[in-house]
Amino acid sequence: MKFLLHPSQTVALAFLMAILFGTALLMLPLAQTDGVSAPWLTAFFTAVSAVCVTGLVIVDTGTYWSSFGQIVIMALFQIGGFGMMTAATLLGLMVNRSLRLRTKLISQVETHTLGLGDVGSVARLVFTVTLLAELLIAALLTLRLHLAYDLPWHEALWSGIFHAVSAFNNAGFSIHPDSLMRYATDALVLLPVMLAIVVGGIGFPVLHDLRAKRHDPRHWSLHTKLTLLATGILLLGGFLVLLLFEWANPATLGPMNLPDKLLSAAFASVSARTAGFNSIDIGAMTHESWALHYFLMFVGGGSAGTAGGVKVGTVAILALLVIAEIRGRSDSEAFGRRVSLSAQRQAITVLVLGSAMVVLGTISILIHTDLPTDKVIFEVISAFGTVGLSTGITAELPPFGQLVLTVLMFTGRVGIITLAASLALGERRMPFRYPEEHPIVG
Structure with missing residues (x-):
């Protein structure tokens, strides 16, 4: 009898194999600047953080790892970002059409906007988007770093490529010990990075929908509309609240002039939703700003993208459910469409299990x-949401604590997506229904 793995199990296993392979490479003496083998926990933690596109580190990427080590790390978060975008898109297609994947996938999303013939078609489209976006951002950063900061071309090129790939994959890795704080007032560095973060984190289905039907938003799918609306609200809300809480903070926005304050607050709002870069000191922020980051990091970005978290679509569905309940309506509705009951149940499940992971961690x-x-x-939510922002305690944690973070990173990155797919793919109709009762709520 042939044993077949569930598609979600295959995704989790593939990422686990990538982590183990990356760990082995990072333990090579060639990967360390001192020419000695890195401790297994250091290599393992870094590999998990890279493959799960998180960005949490227990050693400085730019000084601890050699050029070979940095290339390995970049390759790992490139594989992690590209692999998850492809896998999540394919699983999403399977959910939308209730199909089983064997050797080919012939399917479309519910609006018939995504006509993909097979697995290779999905991979090629994701690869094209990834390559073009990363090349554009890398070119912009390279030119800026060479012309404005007098970096030699080879240094500017490496820094531009590394940060462009890291930004598009929402990985948060930087070869600078201060992340991007040295560019806190440079819009020509921060804006391209912000663009890469948003494009990579919005989700491939949304990008495809925008490209295919850019002239007629009325035909966008409900998923696209909800994702764009929720993303806009979170970005604007995060920007305004961070301005309010950090405006006079002498360790963050306080000393800056108005344009620089606006730039840094906008960058922090974008990055908090799963990118992991910072242009101001996270550890010096007010506790109110930390609380805002808890929420933004936990929510994350769009589905089937490089972002982590429970996803903006999940939160949007739950918000519609609450609004419908308050208004006394039996259906959750938006943009002339009704949200299915199965999607609502899956959103609740993802939120509850995600919250449980954060509490247990x-x-x-x-x-x-x-x-x-x-x-x-802060550290736990950052790990679970695969964000990578830190108040500076990652390296201070005991080995057990660092291992807990690796579990959270893996679960937050692979688990939420595969859980959602497993719930949808495993859904089946029962031949009978029990009598209904209404337990007391509240």
Whole structure:
């Protein structure tokens, strides 16, 4: 009897193999600047963070790892971002058409806008988008770094490529010890990075929908409309709240002039949703800003993209459910469409399990450390949301705490997507229904 893995199991196994392979490469003496083998936990943590496009690190990427090590890390988060975009898109197609994947996938999304003949078609389209976006951003960054900062062409090119690939894949890795704080007032560096973060994190189905029907938004799918609306609200809301809380903070936005404050607040709002770069000191932010980051990091970006979190689509569906309940309506509706009950149940499941992971991760680390609770919570949500922002305690955590973060990164990156797909693909109609009752709520 032939044993067939569930598609979601195949995705998880593929990412696990990439992590183990990356760990082995990073343990080679060639990967370390000192020419000695890196400790297994350092290599493993870095590989998990790279493949899961998170960006949390326990050693400085630019000084600890050699050129070979940095290339390996970049390759890992490129594989992680590209692989997840492709896998999530394919799983999404399977969900939308209730098909089983064997050797080919012949399917379209519910609006028939995504006519993809097979697995190779999806991969080629994702590859094209990824390559063009990364090349454009890399070119812009390279020119800016050479012309404005007098970096030699080879250094400017490497920095431009590394940060462009990291930004598009929402990986958050930087070869600078201060991330992008040295460019906090340079719009020609931060704006291209922000563009790459948004394009990579919005999700491939949305990008395809925008390209295919850019002249007629009325024909966009409900998923695209919800994702764009929720993303806009989160970006604008995060920007305004960060301005409010950090405006007079002498360690962040306080000393800056108005244009620089606006730029840094906008960059922080974009990056907080899963990119992991920072142009101001995260550890010096107010506790109110940390609380905002908890929410933004937990939500994340769009489905089938390089972003992490429980996804904006999930939160949008839950918001529609709450609005419908408040208005006394039995259906959740938006843009003239009704959200299916199965999608609502899946959104609730993802949110509850994601919250449970954050709570369990926080408790597990607090048992083994005396670090402040708010900083531990920040670190846990950053790991689960595959964000990569840190208040600076990652390297201070005990080995057990760092291993907990690796589990959270893997689960947050691979688990949420495969869980959602498994729930949808495993849905089946029961031949009977029990009598209905209404338990007391609240």
